Amino acid sequence: MENLEEYNEDELVAPEWLNEEFFEKILNETEREKNVKVKSIDVKPGSKKGDHYASVMFRINVNCVDFEKTVIVKVMPFVDGPKKDSLDVSLFETEISMYTEIIPDFEKTLREAGDNTVIGGKCVYAALKPHPIIIFEDLTQKNYKSVSNWGGDWEITKKAIQKLGRWHALSYKSFKDGNNDLQKFSSNFFSGDKMIEFPPFGSAYTNFLEMLKGTKEFYPYVEKFEKIAQNEPLVKVQNIYKAFFNGEKANLFVLTHSDFHIKNFMILENEAGEVQDVKLIDFQLCIFAPAIIDLIYLIYMTLDSESRIHRRNEIIHYYYEVFLKTLEKLKFEGDVPKLTDIYKDMITFKDFEIFMLITSLPMVLSFQEGNSKVGDEAFNDSDKMKEFYRNPIYIEYLKKVLPSFLQQGFLD
Helix, strand or coil, X not given: CCCHHHCCHHHCCCCCCCCHHHHHHXXXXXXXXXXXXXXXXXXXXXXXXXXXXXXXXEEEEEEECCCEEEEEXXXXXXXXCHHHHHCCCHHHXXXXXXXXXXXXXXXXXXXXXXCCCCCECCEEEEECCCCCEEEEECHHHHCEEECCCCCCCHHHHHHHHHHHHHHHHHHHHHHHCCCCHHHHCCCCHHHCHHHHHCHHHHHHHHHHHHHHHCCHHHHHHHHHHHHHHHCCHHHHHHHHHCCCXXXXXCCXXXXXXXXXXXXXXXXXXXXXXXXEEEEECCCCCCEEEECHHHHHHHHHHHCCHHHHHHCHHHHHHHXXXXXXXXXXXXXXXXXXXXXXXXXXXXXXXXXXXHHHHHHHHHHHHHHHCCCCCCCHHHHHCHHHHHHHHCCXXXXXXXXXXXXXXXXXXXXC
């Protein structure tokens, strides 16, 4: 019997309007064959606790008279609570544009340059009214699967970087060629006030400082982080996402994914268990912003602690190689950022890495320990949030990296 505790409560029961009549209507709009008759649908949760936050997802098998079809359905949060309060329809507007306009155009440009890379899955149907909804092909039907844990895997990360480097190169070339289309992606959850009001972020710096003050080895860092916490750190993060539109300078502005974590990858393995491909999913937070947002996100949200420390420069260099080779393949003739320019942006926008260290990493490390029962409810549970910061694995990691933060001037 399936363990329902593995899933978020809002994915256990679908909204009433997501029924046979609804699927019969859209299948008759999208299928080549007309007069489709739907006999029944079987609705299951689309993901497990901790896999995502910015929507509600279902895997639905549609049983028709002449065929069956399995799809992934994403809808707005409809159960009252902090999740519903934190999110709005703009997330769907962004993702629909990405799946129906930007990604197909990017993939077409790559094909014309002799590169058959497919960035993500396909959108089957999308609408904002009467209910915001996006329906995707079910990649599991093509033997793709979600990454089973948050522990990190170098081969998965490399495949994901190959997609990211190409995507960033395409958007950089488009921008430098004078195409302003990507600049319509001017806001997301992180650039707005709802990010500041989001409970896990609002309490993060307080919980972090409480842990520092209770750990003898961290006493030398308390004053530094107290100043950081007093200086509106979440507003600084907001401004990083809005850097381009605020007229700030960065060496590399691109259309970022902005949620580039391992649970937003679908992987394809061969019989030997080797990773053959990674497809990216969940494009709700895309925004035209500094490229280092995705790079830092990747470092903190895909790797284990040892790789995060020891393979950091390797990752950045590998990303840059893919980015550079893609620009060459696209015959880009403008100025190309140097590898050192990426490191300069990391220093310029260092507050973003501090933000990831304090807000997201404690949760990720809990997930990496196999705590799959940590779901949406934890975000509104102050005791659970404090537990993340008392995790011995997190504390040991901080002992290794805080000296380098201090020595690099990140805490100034």
